[in-house]
Amino acid sequence: MMRRFWFFISLAVSGLPCAASDAAQVLWQRPETITTRDWIWGPGGEARAPKSPFEFIEEDRSGTNPKIRVRDSKGDQWIVKFGGENHSEAFASRLLFALGYVTQPSYFVKAGVVIGSHDLRRAKPFVAKDGSFVYARFKLRDHKRLARADGHEWSWNDNPFIGSHELNGLKILLMLTSNWDAKDARDGKGSNTSVYSKPGSADQLYYAFDDWGAAMGKWGGFLQRDKWNPAGFREQTRAFVRLAPNQAIEWGYRGKHGKDITSGISADDIRWLLTYLAGVTDEDLRAGLQASGASNAAIDVYTRCLRERIAQLQRVSALPASRAAAGARPLR
Numbered sequence: 001m002m003r004r005f006w007f008f009i010s011l012a013v014s015g016l017p018c019a020a021s022d023a024a025q026v027l028w029q030r031p032e033t034i035t036t037r038d039w040i041w042g043p044g045g046e047a048r049a050p051k052s053p054f055e056f057i058e059e060d061r062s063g064t065n066p067k068i069r070v071r072d073s074k075g076d077q078w079i080v081k082f083g084g085e086n087h088s089e090a091f092a093s094r095l096l097f098a099l100g101y102v103t104q105p106s107y108f109v110k111a112g113v114v115i116g117s118h119d120l121r122r123a124k125p126f127v128a129k130d131g132s133f134v135y136a137r138f139k140l141r142d143h144k145r146l147a148r149a150d151g152h153e154w155s156w157n158d159n160p161f162i163g164s165h166e167l168n169g170l171k172i173l174l175m176l177t178s179n180w181d182a183k184d185a186r187d188g189k190g191s192n193t194s195v196y197s198k199p200g201s202a203d204q205l206y207y208a209f210d211d212w213g214a215a216m217g218k219w220g221g222f223l224q225r226d227k228w229n230p231a232g233f234r235e236q237t238r239a240f241v242r243l244a245p246n247q248a249i250e251w252g253y254r255g256k257h258g259k260d261i262t263s264g265i266s267a268d269d270i271r272w273l274l275t276y277l278a279g280v281t282d283e284d285l286r287a288g289l290q291a292s293g294a295s296n297a298a299i300d301v302y303t304r305c306l307r308e309r310i311a312q313l314q315r316v317s318a319l320p321a322s323r324a325a326a327g328a329r330p331l332r
Helices: 036-044 086-099 165-176 185-190 230-237 258-262 267-277 282-291 296-317
Strands: 054-060 067-071 077-081 106-115 132-141 193-197 205-209 241-243 248-251 325-330
Touching: 036 086, 036 106, 036 282, 054 077, 086 106, 086 132, 086 165, 086 267, 086 282, 165 258, 165 267, 165 296, 230 296, 241 296, 267 296, 282 296
Parallel strands: 054 106, 248 325
Antiparallel strands: 054 067, 067 077, 077 132, 106 132, 193 205, 241 248
């Protein structure tokens, strides 16, 4: 059974591939063998799953979504998010984990009770007077293993991994899941990019994209985009990626910093990602989606559409690298 830690941080970095000239800067590590059970439980595994009862700590008023912090019966602390992002974040954590990227353990909890909640504002509509709640995403806060690295930040156009397969693979995953909320260090406190280190040691830095709540719906402008919308995801799947008549790779994606996300991806980058992505089975996808609280109908739609998007990547990358333009552009 696989050891489950954030980003396999129990492994020594020496000898493992990473996407930077400095081995102390890590974006990706080669994933170990992933089973369907790993897709069910994600990077935290069954042992780290939240256990009731949940004790209220405080309301987290950062960001745009209602959140509270709780402590479970094991003593673990969790950020509990309500609203429309609970399914997509739980699923994305499993996808990233399976492919070797940094991700935090996230679980979809269908229902539960928080003891001692008080003075709630944004979270008040989601937590009843008796503390009961439904449909929540629990994200583990484990500063004993990884903590934010003070003084470090990154953006899509300014990081140690520019031009690497690993960074471009992450950009492809952003588009594969239709995550339009690609904010980075240029967006200040709203940034979704993070840098972590092990407590007491600044020798290694782990780079992550943390917020996948806007995924699995429609990409686009303010009036078009949405979150966790199987019908919208299906509608845009045809336009995911294609080859232009001049053999340039064209992406349908529209989102924050869209030009940075869609540019610079070559057929070689796609082939590199497919080395790992093509091994993901429909059974894996369905297990991850079910664990994320998706309905049976949503599971069917997302599985078919993700399979079609992967097939599009395979068709585009079948072209010799010399003919597939690295200067990709968005679809018109």
